[in-house]
Amino acid sequence: MKKIFSTFVGFASVALAQAQNRFPKPDFESGYQYPDLEYAVPDETLWNVLDVTMLVALLVAATWAVMKKRKPMIWISLVSVLYFGFLREGCVCSVGSIQNVALAFVDGSYQMPWNVLAFFLLPIVFAFLFGRVFCAGVCPMGALQELVNVKNGRISKPVAMVLGLLPWLYLILTILYAVTRSRFLVCEFDPFIGIFRLGGDVELLVFGILLLIISVFTGRPFCRFLCPYGALLSLFSAVSWKKVEITKKKCINCDLCHNSCPVDAIRPPYANTDKEERREGVKRLLGYMLLMPLLMILGALLMRMSAEGLSRAHKDVRLYDMVVAYEALDAPETIPLEVEGFYMRNGTLDELTVVKDSIVAEYRTYGTWAGALMGMVLAIALIRFSVKRRRETYEIDNAACVACGRCFEYCPQNREIGKSDIEK
Amino acid sequence: MKDDKKITSPLKRREFLRMCGTAIAGGSVIAAGSTLALKSKGAKGNVFWQIDPAKCTQCGRCETHCVLPVSAVKCIHANRVCGYCDLCGGYYISNVKDLNTAAENMMCPTGAITRQFVEDPYFEYTINEDLCNGCGKCVKGCSSFGNGSLYLQIKQDICVQCNECKIAQVCVSDAIQRVDFATAYKLKE
Ligand code: SF4
Ligand code: SF4
Ligand code: SF4
Ligand code: SF4
Ligand code: SF4
Numbered sequence: 082m083k084k085i086f087s088t089f090v091g092f093a094s095v096a097l098a099q100a101q102n103r104f105p106k107p108d109f110e111s112g113y114q115y116p117d118l119e120y121a122v123p124d125e126t127l128w129n130v131l132d133v134t135m136l137v138a139l140l141v142a143a144t145w146a147v148m149k150k151r152k153p154m155i156w157i158s159l160v161s162v163l164y165f166g167f168l169r170e171g172c173v174c175s176v177g178s179i180q181n182v183a184l185a186f187v188d189g190s191y192q193m194p195w196n197v198l199a200f201f202l203l204p205i206v207f208a209f210l211f212g213r214v215f216c217a218g219v220c221p222m223g224a225l226q227e228l229v230n231v232k233n234g235r236i237s238k239p240v241a242m243v244l245g246l247l248p249w250l251y252l253i254l255t256i257l258y259a260v261t262r263s264r265f266l267v268c269e270f271d272p273f274i275g276i277f278r279l280g281g282d283v284e285l286l287v288f289g290i291l292l293l294i295i296s297v298f299t300g301r302p303f304c305r306f307l308c309p310y311g312a313l314l315s316l317f318s319a320v321s322w323k324k325v326e327i328t329k330k331k332c333i334n335c336d337l338c339h340n341s342c343p344v345d346a347i348r349p350p351y352a353n354t355d356k357e358e359r360r361e362g363v364k365r366l367l368g369y370m371l372l373m374p375l376l377m378i379l380g381a382l383l384m385r386m387s388a389e390g391l392s393r394a395h396k397d398v399r400l401y402d403m404v405v406a407y408e409a410l411d412a413p414e415t416i417p418l419e420v421e422g423f424y425m426r427n428g429t430l431d432e433l434t435v436v437k438d439s440i441v442a443e444y445r446t447y448g449t450w451a452g453a454l455m456g457m458v459l460a461i462a463l464i465r466f467s468v469k470r471r472r473e474t475y476e477i478d479n480a481a482c483v484a485c486g487r488c489f490e491y492c493p494q495n496r497e498i499g500k501s502d503i504e505k
Numbered sequence: 506m507k508d509d510k511k512i513t514s515p516l517k518r519r520e521f522l523r524m525c526g527t528a529i530a531g532g533s534v535i536a537a538g539s540t541l542a543l544k545s546k547g548a549k550g551n552v553f554w555q556i557d558p559a560k561c562t563q564c565g566r567c568e569t570h571c572v573l574p575v576s577a578v579k580c581i582h583a584n585r586v587c588g589y590c591d592l593c594g595g596y597y598i599s600n601v602k603d604l605n606t607a608a609e610n611m612m613c614p615t616g617a618i619t620r621q622f623v624e625d626p627y628f629e630y631t632i633n634e635d636l637c638n639g640c641g642k643c644v645k646g647c648s649s650f651g652n653g654s655l656y657l658q659i660k661q662d663i664c665v666q667c668n669e670c671k672i673a674q675v676c677v678s679d680a681i682q683r684v685d686f687a688t689a690y691k692l693k694e
Contacts, residue, residue: 111624264674280574421677426679
C-alpha cells in the first residue's frame, strides 16, 4: 500500500564509521563497479496534509449533521472506517495522540509532528464548541462499533457507573506511562488495529472481535468503558458552547427517543419531589464532598507506594531485575537474551542501578499526582451518582453523548419539520 | 411564588456552574493548544524508527516482534565495506564442510542471499529483500567473522511507522530509536 501511494525521497541517512576491518578492501582488476544502492524514505507530507484535511472535513460534516438534525452519520462513519481505518491502517489516531502530547511535555528532544498535534487538538476544539462530534463518526474506532451496532441492550446504572471509571483510570495510567517513557499503553492494547490492518497480535484481534460482537448488542463498549480520549472529550462536551439536543423544539415527553441512544445518554424526566430522600441525598453529597480530599490523599499514597511495582513497566527496570536475578545465580545455565545484550554493550550493574533509581523516582513523583487524580475521579463519580437533579423533559447527558444523532429521528417533534427534510 | 423560587434557583446555579466549566474548558484548550504548538514548532514531518547497527547484537527479535507479518527489518549490504570473501561468514554456516551452495550449508534460512563470482577470489553478495525476514543470522556471522558489511535496518518504505515501534520495546540492545527524516537510515558506507 505504502509503496503505491507515497512519494519517495531517496537517500536520507547518516553514514557510520567503520569498526571491523578483518579483510582488506579488495583490489578489483576487472574494472568491477560497486553497485549503487539507494534507500528510499517515504515523504509523508502529502499524506499528513490529506489526513488532517479529511479530519477537518469529516468533523465539519458531522457537526452539520448534528446541528441540522440530518442523518448522513452512517456515511461519515463509513468514510472514516474506510479511510482512517483500512486505508491509513488506524495510524495516526487521536486516542493515541494523548501519549505523544504527554511525551512532548516531558521530553524536550521529542518533536511532535504537526499532524499528531492536529489530531489531538481538533476533536477537542470541536467538542468544546459542538459536543463530541468527533466520536459521532469521525473516529474510526467509534464508527466501526457504530456500524455493527444493532441492539441497544441496557447495562444497569451502577454497573455502568463502575465501568465508566475505567476510561479515566486508563487515561491517567496512559499518561503516567508516557511521561515516564515506559510504553505507549494505548498503542500496545489497541483492540481495533488488528482488524484495520487485517492481521496482527492474535490476542488483540480476539479482543477486538469480542468488542465488536458486544457492540452488536449494546452500543460502543470500547467508547464507554475504555477509551481514554473519550473521557478527555467528555470534559469539554459537558460544558460545550453549543450542546447536542434531541430536538430544537420543546420535548413533549413521549419517551420515544429514550431507548434509541446506543450509549444510554438520555436521561428521563425526574421530579425529585421526594423531600425525605432529597434531604438524605444532600447529606450524602456533603459527605462525598468531604470524602474527596481523603480519597485524593489515599490515592496519592497508594500510587506512591506502588511506584516500585509500577515502574516495572519500564524496560530498564525490568532489565535491572533480570540482571540482579542472573547475577544471584551460582551456576547459571542459560542467560536471558536481555541480560546477554546488556553485557554485550558492557553494561555494569552500578550504572543500571542509577538508571533504575531515577526511573523509580520519576514514578514516585508522577505516580503521586496520578493517584490524587484517580481519587478525584472516584469522588466526582460518587458525587455525580448522588446528585439528583430535577428534569422536566428528556435531556441528554452531554458528557456521555457521542453525538451519533440516532435519537433525532425518533423524536416526533423533529418529524414535524417535514418528512422531506429528515429523509434527505 | 415561593414554589417558583425553589424551582428557579437550582437552575440558575446550574447555569452558573456550567458557565464556569465552559470558561475553564475554553481556557485550557487555548493554553494547551498554544503550549503544544510552540513545542512542536520546528518539527519536520514524521518521526521514523531506525536501528543503530553499532548497538544491535542480532538478538533475533527484529524478525519476530515487528507488527507486520514479515518484518520491516531487512538485512542491508554495504558493498564498500565487504571483503568479497569466498568463505563468507554471513553466507555459509559456521564451520561449513564443503563450500557449495547446498541448502544445509547456507546461513540464511530463507535463501535471501545470493552471490556472484566477480574475479578470483572475490564474490559479490546481494540480499533479496523480498525474501529476507530480518532474522539477523547472516549479520551475526558477518560481524563475527567478516567485516560487518551485513547489517540490519528498518526499511522505511515497508515500515508503517508505528507510534511506538514494537521491536524497540523488546530490543535487548536499546538499538532502535526515534530518528528524523534526515537520519532515517544509519548506513555503513
Ligand atoms: S469514545 Fe474514543 S473510541 Fe469512541 S468514538 Fe470517541 S474517541 Fe473514538
Ligand atoms: S446523539 Fe442522541 S442517541 Fe446519540 S449519543 Fe447523543 S443522546 Fe445518544
Ligand atoms: S531487536 Fe535490537 S538487538 Fe535484536 S536484532 Fe533487532 S535491533 Fe538488533
Ligand atoms: S540471514 Fe536473516 S537477516 Fe540475513 S538475509 Fe537471511 S533472512 Fe535476512
Ligand atoms: S515501527 Fe512498526 S512496522 Fe516499523 S519496524 Fe517497528 S514494529 Fe515494524
